[in-house]
Each structure stands twice: as C-alpha cells, then as structure tokens.
Amino acid sequence: MSGFIKSTKEANQIVIIETDGYLNNEGGEAISAICYEKMSAGQNKFLINMAGTKVVNSIGVSILIEIIEKLQEVDGKIGYFNLAPIVSKTFNIMGLTKYSTVFATEEEAVSGL
C-alpha cells in the first residue's frame, strides 16, 4: 500500500479507500491501481474517504475521471466523503460532481451510493 492510501475496507459490497496527502498524479494512480484491481475481482462500487487529503490538482482529478469512465463500462459507481471545502470546490469546477457523488459522511455515503 502506498503512503497515499491509508487504508481500504469493504462495507455493503462497497470498497472504501481512505487517502492521505496530495491527490496529484501519484496519488491518483494509487487510487486507480486499487480500483482497477478490485474491478477485475468483480467490485464496481467505490467510496473515497478524503479526510486526509486537503490538496488536489487537475491531474489527480483527471485520473478520477478515468476511473469513472472505466466504472461506467461495468455499470459501477464512485463517490467521495469527508471532503475539504477547497477539494469540493475543485471537484465542482472540474465537473467531477456531475458524474460522481459527494457525500458528507461515511454512513450517508454507504447508504446513498
């Protein structure tokens, strides 16, 4: 597990990934690696706990978009919770929230995804 991925767990057949640090190219690739691995094992629902990620750049966002595209192929979904305001704003500007969902808490995310 890379330094950026703090933990992964499953709940209600959803893979929950907890991140820590800069969601840039490196961070994005760490997320995509786990997602693609789980997808090949049949998982198609992912939640990212971004409590530890206060900074995100457009490359990190573009990798998330790549993941969304892949998930659409398997009728899957991705969502996020515990977002810092600046991260939430960046997701909005980059159009990410049109194709994935931002939740306030883990409980809300697990039940709402």
Add this chain to the structure above:
Amino acid sequence: MMTKQFNINELQLKYLELETLLDITNELSSFDNVSVLLQEILIKSCAVLNASSGMILMQNENSDLFQIEAEFNIDVEALKGVVFNKKRGFFNEIYQQRKALHVQTVNDPFLTKTKCTYALIAPLLDKKELAGVIVLFDKESRFGISPFDESDTNMLSAIATQSGVAYNNIKLIENIKEAKTFNDNVMQSIVTGVFTTNLMGEINHVNRAAASIINLEREEVIGNHYEYVFESNEIINELISKCEIALETISESQIQIICNGKSTSVNISVSPLLNDQNEPIGSVVAMEDLSNLDKLKSTFKKYVSKQIVDQLLENDDMLNLGGQEQEATILFSDIRGFTSMSETMAPNEVVETLNEYFNLMIEIIFKYNGTLDKIIGDALMVIYGAPNSTDKDTENAVLTAIEMQEKLIEFNQQRIIYSKLPVTIGIGINRGKVISGNIGSRQQMNFTVIGDSVNLASRLCSVAKADEIIVSDAVWKQIKTNKVFKNRKLHPVKVKGKAKPIEIKEILYQRPAFNYDLAYTMIEEFLMNRLPKEYTYHTIHHIRDVVEQAERIAKKEKINKEDIADLKLAAWLHDVGYIWEPNRHEARGSEYATTVLNALDFPAQKINRITGMIMATKIPQSPKNILEQIICDADLDYLGREGYEEISLLLLQELRLKKEINETDWLKIQDQFLTKHSYFTKTSITTRNKLKSEVLDNIKSKIKNK
C-alpha cells in the same frame, strides 16, 4: 454498453486558475500569521499549477540567508544543511531581475539537491525588496513531468504579487503586535507604576506596579475615568487636571494616597501624552512607590538615627568596607544587678522588661543622633561622631545619658506601681581616637568603632554605680563651657589596661521630686488593669468618685494644696487592697502604699499619713484628723446625694457574689448602715445629711410595708 467520454478542457482549467487566484486574494487578508499564510499560498499554487511539490523560502531578517518557511510534498531531508545564500544560484538571478524564472534543477547549486527536474520560481517582494521566493517543482501531466509554461509563470507571478502584499500586511501587523507586546512587557516589568489616560480622561493603560500601588485589579481601572478611580485622592486628580491644561510635566513628592483601603507613600509625575503631530492625546502618570524605601529606612532606623539613614541612602560610599581613624565619643550603659534581678523573673518577663527598656533608651539615643553600635545582653554601646562628626557629638552623648537616667525614673515609677522591680543603670562615656568603619563580610557588615578609647568607655561604665553617669576628662573638657552640665570630681580610678589611674567625673543631674500627677495617672492605670472585673461597686468609677469628692470637700474645708495632693494620693490608693485581699483590703492597701511610696522616693515621714487615711476608711470609720475625716466622707458621699439607689444596687450586686441577700435583708442592711453612719466634715454634714435622712426614711418605710 455505451460509455461517456470525459475530458478536462482548457476552459475548466482557466476557470480553476481564476477561482484559485480569487480565493487567494480573498483569503490573504484573513490571515494574521505569516507561517499559515505562506503554507496556504504554497498549497494553492501547487494545486492550481499542477506542481508536484514546492517550497517557500524567506530571507532571514538578520542575514543574507534564506530559510524554508513552507514546504509541500517535498523531501525536506534532502535539503537539510543547504545554505540558501541570496548571492548564489537562482537567488542571484531573481535578486537582480525581481521576476519569475524557470530553472532546471540540475543547473542550480541548491535545487540540484532535490529529486525534482524543473522549477518555477517567483519572487515575493516586500515593497521592492526581495523578501522571499516561491518555488514550484515539476509540472505534472498524465504522461509524466514537464517544464512549466509561460501561462504558469504568469499565474505564479500573479499569486506571488498578491502574496507579497498580504505578507507585508501581516508583517506590519506582527511588528505592531511585537512592538505592543514589547512595550507592554517593559511597562509590566518596571517597578514604577504607570498608567495613561485618553483625551476623555479614561484610563486606557495601567501596568502591574500601578495596579498594585492603587490596590485595584487592572480590569477595575481600565475604561474608567481617573476622577472616579481616584475619587478619594484629590491630589492625583488635581495633578492630572493641571497637566491636561498646562500641557507640561507636573510632579509631586512624597504624597500619601489611599486606594481601596491601602495607604501608600508615592512620588508622582504627570506628563502630557502627545501624538506625532505634537497634539495632546491624554496623560501619562508615573508613580514611584516609596514603601520599600520606607521599609528600608525603618529597618535601618532600628540601628541608627534618621539622619544617618538619610546620609547612607544618599551616599553609597559610606557603605564601603574599610576603616578610618577619627575622634568619636562612645557611651556605654549597663543595667545594674540585672542578673540577680532576672533570676527572680519568668523568662518572658525578662524579655518584656528588656524590650520595654531598650525601646525607651534607643528612642533617646536617636533623638541625640547617636548610632546604636551594639546591644550586648543588657548593655548598650552608642557612638557619637562616626560615621559623621559634628561639634555637638560629646554634648549629645552626655545629654543622652542624662535623659536616659531621667526617663528611667518615670519608667521605674510604673514598674514599681505594678509591683515590679525597678531597673537602674550606670553609664560611662569617653572620647578619643577610634578606628571606625564597616567591619565584617559583604554578606554581613556592621558599622562599628574599635580602639583603646572604646575600651575605656566600657571600663567607665563598669565604674558607674546605679543612677550614675561617669565621664572621662576628655569628655568633660569638651562640654565644660556649657553651663547646663554640672559635675562632681571623683577619685581617679584604676582601670584594666591602663597603667595610671584615670581622672573621672560624675555628671550630676536633677532627680525629679515625687511627681503626684504622674503617680495618680499610673495608679489609675494600674487599678483599671488589675481590679477584679466581677466587682460592680469597687470599680475604677468608685475610686475616681472618691478622689473627686475628696478634693471637693477639702477645698470647702480650706485644706492647703500640699495636703490635698496627699489626700488625693490616699484616695487613689484607698481600695487598691481589693486586688489581693478584699476582706482586709485597707491593711493590704496600706502595705502596698508603704512599699511603693518608699520606692518612689515619697517623703518617708508622709507615708504614715497616707496609710492612716487608707485605714480610716475601714468600717466603722474612725478618722483621727481632718484629712482622714474628708476621705471617710468622700468614700460614702453617695449615701447623701442623688443617685443613691443606683449605686446601692451596684453594691448589692457585688455583695451577692459572696452570699445570697434577699430584698428584705438588703433593706435591713441599708437601714442599719445608714442609721449608724455619720458624716464628719462640716461640708458633708451640711450638704449630704438632708438627702441621707430622706433615703433612710424611705428604706424604713419600705421595711414597715413589708
């Protein structure tokens, strides 16, 4: 399955850049801490420009060196030990050009230490000076890293410009805060009390010392008008008010202020507070607390006179260790027979006696500017003429000795009345060369004098008997022109350490005659303290009444003043025996009077007269002369005057302390007593018999009606 294709377009990125710049602009003004500001700028810059990492270096205020103040996603360990000198590497170029530049890290002595490849560096300017740099590393893409482009440069330059402004503002605020904290710390740490008022007269600053002096919490003072805070200290209000009008410094020394119940002696100075246009904006009040100085003086004054304390405080050199030879007069005094006297006393009584005695003597010593050198057991050593000499030193020493002996007579009168042993002293005085100085260590030094002359003064004190003042020839030669002093030549004495006998003289002084008024006062005080508190009739009020009536009757009977004085003395003493033996109080009182009057040098031939008067008051009264008749009539004067009933009830109350007396018995006792009683003097017969008969008739009537 159909899939949607998403791409991040240029418009979205530009939108993000603009939003980020706007955020930075909006947020910059909300920071009040440089470190937080720099970290925020760096993170946002990295995010918006897709930099993989970054850092901000700021110049050290005291050197040409820069240090990392914010870092993001960077291996700081790799840069550990790197000295960022503004004269080298990219710094040199950015210092010269004051604009953003692109660097390949491999070409820079500093950045090559990072594992990055490309760097975009923008200056953070403080006005036009280079205050720091923001460095972003390696622009990220989905295909790896790349150099930053022109658009990135413009963006970072814009962020850096905004950041420079915010940085300057924060630094300015921090400097103001630092200056304020510095000023506050200085103000709080100084021992002078300082407070300031604004144009409205409200106190807007008060330091700890001022709060302590005025005995109020700072919170209770701040915001209140000075006239309210100092409402009971008109002088402070007047000073501030004067300063506000005159716009000049006004001072007042050693004034006593009372704040919140605490009284403090202070020096006050009030100055106008001016702004940079020299316009008044309030007043600043400085108060110097003099209590510590007062304490210091008070401590010193236990050992030396006020004059010497003031000289010492004004002249530090006087405290130097070392010595000098000079002429001085030395007085020794010693209590005669103190050892045997103390053997008959309880330890606390010995200490109490010594303290009372020393307090009295030291007050006299300081009155004549003597320096108390030592208290050795019950002896005193006093110096005149050192450290500072005057032409009155020897005269002052002899005057001290005379007053000590005179005061001791009064002191002993009180002791005698209280049945305590009198204290008597001998005094020896010599004048001659001494070595004077502060002798001892830095931790403990004593001003003293040493030498043969000192030893001789001590020997003369040993020669002096009780009540005597013995002086050497050297002393007498200095004071003989002053006709106040009388002497009696004594045989030369042989003293230890001197081969030849020493010529000595006794200084004569008038031992005061028996002082009636002082004796009355002291006996009254003694009675007040010692008469049994449970007595309701034989109280100080009864005794005062007897004294008053005795004097009144004596004057009517044309008794001379001297006899009246004796009569009053007997009146004061007539019930003193109640203190020890109520049943034979007249006899016990007479014994006490004999002892005390003898000790007080009361003429021996008159002591029997006093005791005769005391004994005459014994019931049934048996006066043998007019004075005894008067005291007897005075003792029972109340039998024939208004208020008999109230006084007789006080007597009944006292009698009931010994046995139960019912109302009927009491009427019978009064009937018997009044029937048997007769006044002796014409005055009392004339003025008291009528009312006494009415009282008796009334009592008889009551008995009849029972």
